[in-house]
Amino acid sequence: MNKFKLLSLFFASMFVGLIGYITLAYSEYGKVINYGEATRELGHKVLAKRDIIAGSMINGISDPYEISASLVQLEKDLQQLHQTYTNTEIHSFLFKELETQALLDSFYFRSIETVDHLDHIVGHTVVRQFILQSLTDLLVGSSTSDSQSQTYGTLLSNISVLEQSLNDDSSYINQQALESTTSPLITDETLRLAITFREIEQQHRQLISKALSPEHITYLDQIEHGFIDLQDYLNRLIASITTALVILLFALCITIAIWRYYELKTNAVAYQIAADNAEKANNAKSLFLATMSHELRTPMNGVLGIAQIIREDSKEQNTRKQAQVIIDSGQHLVTILNDILDFSKVEQGKMELESSPFSIPDLTVHLDKTLTSLAEDKGIKLIIKNNVPQNIQLVGDQARTRQILFNLAGNSVKFTEKGQVELEFNIQDTSPATVQMRVTDTGIGIAEDKIEGIFSAFEQAELSTTRKFGGTGLGLSIVKQLVELMGGSISVSSQLNVGTQFVVSIPFELKQVEQQTEQKVVESHDIVLSNFTVLLVEDNKINAMVIKKFCESLDLKVDNAYDGLQALDKLKKQSYDLIIMDNHMPHMSGIEAIRNIRQELKLKTAIFACTADVFKEAHDEFIECGANFVLTKPLQKNSLQNAIEQFEQLFQDNRYIRTLDCDTGVPCNVTRLTRYPTDKLPMTEEELSTSNLLSPEHLSHQEKIEYLQSLKAEFDVQIDALIEVFTHSQPDEICPIIQTIKEVSLRFDMSEILMLIEDVELDLNDEKMPPAELLQQIINRLTVNSHQAKRLIDKYQQQLKTG
Incomplete structure (x- = not known):
């Protein structure tokens, strides 16, 4: 990358240099144009003066002094031009090789010479006219007034003869001519003036001839063409620099593009490495949480299970209370663990919502059972007001909705020492329909300046609150994230030492169903099938003992297997009504065992997976390989009983198929038609x-x-x-x-x-x-x-x- 940066810097420097050079070239080009225009203008003036003076041979000079003055002014203009370019630098040091100086010098000296030449012509013209005037005065002044007109005619003829004789080389002929043609008016003085006139006339003709000769003014064309050549040179130079500038700019763009390509490629690689590292860290975090969850839930299954067994089997009130303390403490630990896992799921965007119809009583029945006893122990009332019609079902995630209510109502019970906790359900007339759930308590309340932070992770209103009531501070954060994930909103209002109210509004699809006249019995009941057999596949002996005790308390007969291979051997020899399968076992895992049961043994026996893995991926893997239901450790007796009741029809169907008399030779269908409620x-x-x-x-x-x-x-x-x-x-x-x-x-x-x-x-x-x-x-x-x-x-x- 450093090479590309240096190359780009080089191109940028060259670009700036060429821009400066082309700017300077334009400046020099302007100077050449200005000097060319100045020489052209002065040259035209010189030519104009020459033409005026040349025309004087025909028409005569009306005012030679005016012409002389104009020549003097022209000479001053030439000198001013000369001083202008001699007192300053014509071109910068990069353009000193240009011939502008030589052209200007040549123009100046040649023009001065021409002006001097024209000035001599004007002078000769003045002298010539003076001599002619003197001759006229001599010849005309000696005649009388009576014969003045005659004398004037004679002067003209005598001047003509005199001029002719002056042009003749033979003095003799001149003498003869004078003697024969002139009159006594022509004297010696007249003759001398005539000779002087002749000499002046010859010089005048030579000066005029030289001034009119093409060679005398050729330099003006040469100077003009010289400046044109300089302009063409500078034009070509500017065009070349411009072309080089475009090429350089193109090269610079290509260089920058290549540099950016490699830079982006490098950044992409670095980003990918960082993303991979982040993914690895995230996977490590998920693996750690899953492992921690599994390793904590496995012993907690034994702790809570044994505590439940002691509570149910013991006849001593004190022992049962102590067992309940163990259960409450263990469940509190499990709640904290669940909060951490749920927060991690929401944070990573792995929390997935399910959709199924349920009613408000479905939400509150478990809530009522769990929290009413806690509220009564504290001497407070738990009131549930359901204003939703009984024939209305909500379509959404029942488990997460129950979790939201359980967290809010559980907090209210925990932070309320006297009074009541009230849950109220209403349907709001919005589109889509919204169910509003209000949880109101008369607890300790929240200070106004602490309300904003209560939905933040790991925060509670006061540190003393954490010490007194416990908790991770994740519950409300999870509630808020779950509510928002479901497209709803949550608000809170509170007054210190008066109470707190949480208002949750969640959009649900409402489904109207036929109102049942008969009420379903929700209390536990005995298993209707006699001799109900269970194959328990669990490698942990404590967990196996706990689950076996639960099953035996429900009048179920349990046979143990300690890994997947033992389970397959037993299933080949004997049929069971239910298989409870752990996952992490030696020799063969639970998932492999379930897959073999479905694919190899072709058994339709109900299978309940029982695992300490709480992540949805693990549960989905069980269902995909053939399990009917997933129980989560630590296992509760009522959870097992509810699951068995839920699949009672399946147990009956399987028992019926097994008991069919297929020995008559009539094939029997394994699949059974059902008359559903x-x-x-x-x-x-x-x-x-x-x-x-x-x-x-x-x-x-x-x-x-x-x-x-x-x-x-x-x-x-x-x-x-x-x-x-x-x-x-x-x-x-x-x-x-x-x-x-x-x-x-x-x-x-x-x-x-x-x-x-x-x-x-x-x-x-x-x-x-x-x-x-x-x-x-x-x-x-x-x-x-x-x-x-x-x-x-x-x-x-x-x-x-x-x-």
């Missing part, structure tokens, strides 16, 4: 409301009820029949079922169901079993329309009652 299906698929059969006005409500009852009964029967024959892989028995469904659908104009049936009939005509996905779509639509039929029956029956 109506609240899991979109009601937009129902076609009964638009049926033409129910539209005629002449049908009474009772007739419509009978039609609908017939349809509902038929659909319910055919759904069960379709599931049964598909399970036993009996395509010939599907045909009458499909035919019955088709007839009912035609009667009620259900075009969507008829289109699906056409696809089924194509497979049946080829003696093939229709795909499960297609049959499941038909069952879903039959279920939805059956449910709609029940609603319409209730509606018409109500109308009959009211009249």
Whole structure:
């Protein structure tokens, strides 16, 4: 790079030098033009004077003294020009070789010589006229007035003879001529004047002849051409310098471009190295956090698990309280760990949001269970006000929304010593719809000058607050970043020793669902399957003991394997209802084991991954290789129980498939059709409301009820029949079922169901079993329309009652 810089500096210096040189050349060019113009102007004056004097031979000089004065002025102008260029430097030292000085000197001396020559001509002309005047006076003055006119004529003829005789070389002839032609008026004095006139006339003619000769004024053309040549030389020089300047500028641009290219290339390499180093550091940080999380969560799983077991098994109140202290402390440590990991995810932009429908009670049920006991222990009330209609669901990230509320409400409970903590939910009429969540407490409050900093990482309002209440100061920072990630906003208002209010506004897609009349039981219940077996694959004996205790408390039978290879061996010999799989194990990891279970053993057994890895990438890897669910360490008993309840239908299906009697030679389908609850299906698929059969006005409500009852009964029967024959892989028995469904659908104009049936009939005509996905779509639509039929029956029956 230094070479390029030096080269660029050299080109820049040359560029500046050439700019200076070309500027100087233009200046010298101007001087040459000025001197050329001056010589041309004075030369023209010299020529004009010469022409005037030459014309005097014909017309005579009217005022020789005026001409002489003008010649004197011309000579002064020439001398002034001479002084101008002799007293100063004509050209700078870089242009001293120019011939401007020589041209000016030549012009000056030659012009002075010419002016002197013209001055001599004027002088000779004056003398010549004086002699002629004297001769005239002599000849005319000696005659009388009576004969003056005659004498004048004689003078003219005598002067003519006299001039002729003066031009003759023979004095004798002259004498003869004078004697024969002149009169007594011509005296000796007249003769002397005539001889002088003759000499003056000869000199005058010579001067005029020399002045009029082309050679005498050739120098003016030479001087003019000399200056023109100088101008041409300077023009060529300026053009050459300009060309060199353009080339140099082009070379400079190329040099700069090459320099910039290499500089950018070097910078890009340096940037890439820095980016790689930053990426390595970031990966190292992520690896450290993942490792730290895993290494901390693994022993915490044992600590919290054993503490839960002690709390549940012990009959001594004091022991149970001490176990609860261990649980609370451990959960607090896990919360801090989660805050650090969440903050790292948000900071790195790795936090990804999910989207699924949920209701406000889904958010508050866990919140109520967790925080109510904490609030009661402190003697404060936890109030939850839900102003959102029960049939409205929010579409968004339920887990992150719950985390926001848990952090805010948890802080309020932590910082409130008396009074209450209130959570309020409202829907704001905006576009898109916004759900406003207010968390208000009567706690210690926040000083006005501390409010701005509470959303900053690792900050709390006061250092004493950290010492008294604990915490990392990351909770509110994570809340703010999560809210903004979800496109919402958060604000806070507080008064010291009065209380604090947080207002969170998050845009959600609102979904209106049918309000359920029956309430789901959310309390724990016993597992409905008897002899529920679990294969627990865990290499850590403490964790294995804890999970086994949890399972046994739920009446589950547990078989242990301590690595993936042992798990595969056991699965080859025995079937289980559930597999709980750790990941980091010797010989074969959990992910490899799950992949072998799905791909090699072809088992559909439910698999719960149980890992201390909390990063989404690790969880996604489990799901992608075939796990049904991911449990996170430290494992809570209720988390395991909720997961088992969530997949209860899958356990039943798998148990049903295993218990089918396949020894009759009839092939059985591993995939099973399912009649899903109506609240899991979109009601937009129902076609009964638009049926033409129910539209005629002449049908009474009772007739419509009978039609609908017939349809509902038929659909319910055919759904069960379709599931049964598909399970036993009996395509010939599907045909009458499909035919019955088709007839009912035609009667009620259900075009969507008829289109699906056409696809089924194509497979049946080829003696093939229709795909499960297609049959499941038909069952879903039959279920939805059956449910709609029940609603319409209730509606018409109500109308009959009211009249």
